[in-house]
Amino acid sequence: xxxKLFELVGSDDTRPFSPYCWRTRMALAHKGLGAETIPxxxxxxxxISASGQGRVPVLxxxxxxxxxxxxxxxxxxxxxxxxxxxxGDGAGRALSRFYVGWADGxxxxxxxxxxxxxxxKQLNPKDKDYFxxxxxxxxxxxxxxxxxxREKYLKGFRDGLMPLRLAxxxxxxxxxxxxxxxxxxxxxxxxxxxxxxxxxxxxxDDPVAAWRGRLxxxxxxxxxxxxxxxx
Amino acid sequence: xxxKLFELVGSDDTRPFSPYCWRTRMALAHKGLGAETIPxxxxxxxxISASGQGRVPVLxxxxxxxxxxxxxxxxxxxxxxxxxxxxGDGAGRALSRFYVGWADGxxxxxxxxxxxxxxxKQLNPKDKDYFxxxxxxxxxxxxxxxxxxREKYLKGFRDGLMPLRLAxxxxxxxxxxxxxxxxxxxxxxxxxxxxxxxxxxxxxDDPVAAWRGRLxxxxxxxxxxxxxxxx
Numbered sequence: 001x002x003x004k005l006f007e008l009v010g011s012d013d014t015r016p017f018s019p020y021c022w023r024t025r026m027a028l029a030h031k032g033l034g035a036e037t038i039p040x041x042x043x044x045x046x047x048i049s050a051s052g053q054g055r056v057p058v059l060x061x062x063x064x065x066x067x068x069x070x071x072x073x074x075x076x077x078x079x080x081x082x083x084x085x086x087x088g089d090g091a092g093r094a095l096s097r098f099y100v101g102w103a104d105g106x107x108x109x110x111x112x113x114x115x116x117x118x119x120x121k122q123l124n125p126k127d128k129d130y131f132x133x134x135x136x137x138x139x140x141x142x143x144x145x146x147x148x149x150r151e152k153y154l155k156g157f158r159d160g161l162m163p164l165r166l167a168x169x170x171x172x173x174x175x176x177x178x179x180x181x182x183x184x185x186x187x188x189x190x191x192x193x194x195x196x197x198x199x200x201x202x203x204x205d206d207p208v209a210a211w212r213g214r215l216x217x218x219x220x221x222x223x224x225x226x227x228x229x230x231x
Numbered sequence: 232x233x234x235k236l237f238e239l240v241g242s243d244d245t246r247p248f249s250p251y252c253w254r255t256r257m258a259l260a261h262k263g264l265g266a267e268t269i270p271x272x273x274x275x276x277x278x279i280s281a282s283g284q285g286r287v288p289v290l291x292x293x294x295x296x297x298x299x300x301x302x303x304x305x306x307x308x309x310x311x312x313x314x315x316x317x318x319g320d321g322a323g324r325a326l327s328r329f330y331v332g333w334a335d336g337x338x339x340x341x342x343x344x345x346x347x348x349x350x351x352k353q354l355n356p357k358d359k360d361y362f363x364x365x366x367x368x369x370x371x372x373x374x375x376x377x378x379x380x381r382e383k384y385l386k387g388f389r390d391g392l393m394p395l396r397l398a399x400x401x402x403x404x405x406x407x408x409x410x411x412x413x414x415x416x417x418x419x420x421x422x423x424x425x426x427x428x429x430x431x432x433x434x435x436d437d438p439v440a441a442w443r444g445r446l447x448x449x450x451x452x453x454x455x456x457x458x459x460x461x462x
Contacts, residue, residue, distance in 0.1 A: 088323070091320065091411055094408075095319065098394055101396070166328070167328040167329040167332040171325055174329055175326060
């Protein structure tokens, strides 16, 4: 039974950009699994209604519809226990939850400040009004005004990556010698930014940039082949 | 061979307060190990010179002097593999490093804002000048001025705990069903604050407060018995 994955795209069907979908893409590759990609737009809620909610990633495995990148990772881990573990066995699964908390609650919400207008620019035209309206309500101003001073926030953003920098001081991946779901959870945010925007979040000599480079190179350059958005 | 642990104390020898020493106290208890406590003050660098550096915790095991709470945890894990694991096996050790990064780089440095004057107040008199001088240089003002507006920073601090809150949504401990070194790494900061100050960092209904309560109760109330400082 072949797997299907609904992934968020913009005007280019071949360039998924959601940080959460990238977690799942990397998880599938980690397990050595292929999946048929189904490009999906924000306003196509009906296409994934069988999942019982309105967001992607959604993985379809036969008659099973599984949403949420964490739940999908758990599903893959349980269904394919003989393939490389996503959590590193032992307490790895429980310990990986904090990475979700940090990536969702700190990292990705900080990245919005830098790329939200660039996200809007590359959206499918039918999504643009929906996205602008919901996001401008959230930030209380136009997207243009919101990102206008993004340079001013860059130092604070980079300072906030200290936990990653410290963790990567003694090991190439958050998971240790080899990458794990914890790496993909965090990497999703950087890949999202890179896919929609040419704004450089990381200084070239930041160890976090070196780690991102290692993630971009995994699985034959799966993530690295997705080019930066060039406007 | 009995273990000895140098722990930072203030004017009360029986009340260790360093967040890093608490990581080690909890780790020893987790492994079911006792240790003779040696109260230590900031200015007693010579007493621990055999460790090759000037900070605590320092664990002495026969002729071995081991410093740094992470290195001590690794040492205990390797020396006592048959006792409950501190890292939860598998990739747990590698995945726990990010917790150190977050606790050192974000949590503990944020807590300073609220408790640094209270730390000074309860110090051993011989440490007071040293501490005030080094910390005031670091923050660029008197300790009194630094903490004067701490209430203003409380909301931001609590918002910054979102990663913990999200991680603890589905499990009682960061390590899962049972606490691990990852829990002790983070808990150290809260125990430090509680030991030196009556300033309440957490709202009573915060799930992080409930988790802290579970940590305080562990090992027969080891951490909970250390009373709050009352001035």
